Amino acid sequence: MYMTDPLQVCYVLSIVVSRSGRRTSKLTLELYGFTVRQELPIISIPLHGPDPDVPIELKEVFRRTYRAGPYRKVPRYDAAADPPLAPSDWDWARSVVVSRGVAPR
Numbered sequence: 001m002y003m004t005d006p007l008q009v010c011y012v013l014s015i016v017v018s019r020s021g022r023r024t025s026k027l028t029l030e031l032y033g034f035t036v037r038q039e040l041p042i043i044s045i046p047l048h049g050p051d052p053d054v055p056i057e058l059k060e061v062f063r064r065t066y067r068a069g070p071y072r073k074v075p076r077y078d079a080a081a082d083p084p085l086a087p088s089d090w091d092w093a094r095s096v097v098v099s100r101g102v103a104p105r
Contacts, residue, residue: 012036012089015058019046036089077103 017030032041040058047054066072077097085093097103 015041015043017043017046036085037092 012035013033015032017032019028019030030044032043034041040062042055042057042059044053045056081090081093084090094103098105
């Protein structure tokens with residue numbers, strides 16, 4: 001979700017994109033904010049000059065990275081999250097990994 005006013009909502013996770021061609025004395029950034037319960041967003045990556053932005057689907061980037069790398073062996077789904085999640089988010093995340101058979105009940 002691209003936000004025009006980041007003060008409207010509090011997000012747990014965020015991605016910031018800075019466009020060099022738009023830099024002025026007043027720094028302008030694009031903020032993509034989301035929570036752990038939302039899918040990773042599609043973000044626009046600026047290219048040089050007149051070339052159009054490239055949309056990057058972060059969900060697919062992380063999915064491919066997870067499958068191609070050793071990451072399935074790294075997470076400890078039986079341990080607390082680090083950094084910690086809010087209790088309601090922890091309960092939600094735990095239910096997701098258990099329902100997908102990644103962690104024991």
